[in-house]
Amino acid sequence: MIQDKKNAFNKFAAGKGLRSTRQRDCILNVFLSTHQHVSVEELYLKVKACCPGVGQATVYRTLKLFVEAGLAREVLLHDGQTRYEHVQAGEHHDHLVCTGCNAIIEFENETIEKLQDQIAERHGFMIRSHKLEIYGLCADCRS
Amino acid sequence: MIQDKKNAFNKFAAGKGLRSTRQRDCILNVFLSTHQHVSVEELYLKVKACCPGVGQATVYRTLKLFVEAGLAREVLLHDGQTRYEHVQAGEHHDHLVCTGCNAIIEFENETIEKLQDQIAERHGFMIRSHKLEIYGLCADCRS
DNA sequence: CTTGCTGCAAACAGTTTGCAGAACT
DNA sequence: AGTTCTGCAAACTGTTTGCAGCAAG
Numbered sequence: 001m002i003q004d005k006k007n008a009f010n011k012f013a014a015g016k017g018l019r020s021t022r023q024r025d026c027i028l029n030v031f032l033s034t035h036q037h038v039s040v041e042e043l044y045l046k047v048k049a050c051c052p053g054v055g056q057a058t059v060y061r062t063l064k065l066f067v068e069a070g071l072a073r074e075v076l077l078h079d080g081q082t083r084y085e086h087v088q089a090g091e092h093h094d095h096l097v098c099t100g101c102n103a104i105i106e107f108e109n110e111t112i113e114k115l116q117d118q119i120a121e122r123h124g125f126m127i128r129s130h131k132l133e134i135y136g137l138c139a140d141c142r143s
Numbered sequence: 144m145i146q147d148k149k150n151a152f153n154k155f156a157a158g159k160g161l162r163s164t165r166q167r168d169c170i171l172n173v174f175l176s177t178h179q180h181v182s183v184e185e186l187y188l189k190v191k192a193c194c195p196g197v198g199q200a201t202v203y204r205t206l207k208l209f210v211e212a213g214l215a216r217e218v219l220l221h222d223g224q225t226r227y228e229h230v231q232a233g234e235h236h237d238h239l240v241c242t243g244c245n246a247i248i249e250f251e252n253e254t255i256e257k258l259q260d261q262i263a264e265r266h267g268f269m270i271r272s273h274k275l276e277i278y279g280l281c282a283d284c285r286s
Numbered sequence: 287c288t289t290g291c292t293g294c295a296a297a298c299a300g301t302t303t304g305c306a307g308a309a310c311t
Numbered sequence: 312a313g314t315t316c317t318g319c320a321a322a323c324t325g326t327t328t329g330c331a332g333c334a335a336g
Contacts, residue, residue, distance in 0.1 A: 021316065080326095112255050127279040134270055136269045161291090162336075163335080
């Protein structure tokens with residue numbers, strides 16, 4: 001599936017006349033190898049480890065490409081850092097964010113999604129995306 | 144009810160040994176007179192109109208006090224500006240955010256809230272707060 | 287008089303941008 | 312060769328902070 005994503009990006013890049021460069025390959029590899037919700041900073045450090053000399057501007061620019069290509073999604077939490085998460089085709093999930101240890105637990109709930117659709121419809125609203133974040137303390141941090 | 148909020152803040156301020164100043168009164172007045180979801184910038188401009196010479200640092204500092212006092216709540220949308228909304232005691236609502244005209248429609252849905260509680264419980268998570276934002280186009284912007 | 291509050295400007299963090307040179311095709 | 316991409320550094324944005332002077336109690 002990592003290969004699928006690489007192919008997806010290459011296809012996107014080809015379609016837009018983008019060039020294939022060492023940096024983009026490296027950033028893509030690193031991104032695909034990370035857990036969910038990497039911050040740009042984290043990603044930048046990992047990228048530097050494998051391709052020293054890459055500037056963070058490139059990381060920022062490349063991440064925006066990934067978003068455009070549909071591989072990644074921006075996640076804004078309450079800590080002033082933009083994070084990126086992997087997009088699984090067709091799937092959507094939300095987050096439990098632990099304010100104690102910054103852990104992020106994902107969950108899916110179809111009923112909530114449906115209720116959102118109803119609410120939107122009631123207001124004549126056309127949903128493009130949504131986010132639901134629940135903040136609190138995870139099981140470990142409660143004790 | 145505006146008076147209630149002023150009293151609430153005064154009580155909070157008294158409890159913390161905070162002083163009552165012209166600036167704080169003015170910012171509180173302006174905040175209470177605004178519609179929901181003011182950005183700091185907007186608020187700052189309005190405050191300057193009535194008390195010229197107020198610095199934005201003071202606006203920032205005072206808004207944090209309002210949050211602490213339970214009058215206001217931070218709302219982070221996808222536009223890089225922190226906004227503040229009024230807190231109605233005991234009530235919680237979520238937002239439909241129009242990406243066309245930046246309108247914000249509020250809604251409440253108890254079922255969603257309950258489902259969130261269930262999800263949290265299932266993960267041993269203690270909810271402190273949550274936010275749900277639905278992005279898309281409002282009825283006006285669709286046409 | 288004492289202490290907290292304010293305004294200013296400088297500092298900050300995260301992100302974006304302009305540009306000369308490097309690297310794809 | 313032509314053009315896109317990159318790295319660097321500078322610019323920017325929103326927010327925070329240090330500090331000297333001001334003002335409330």
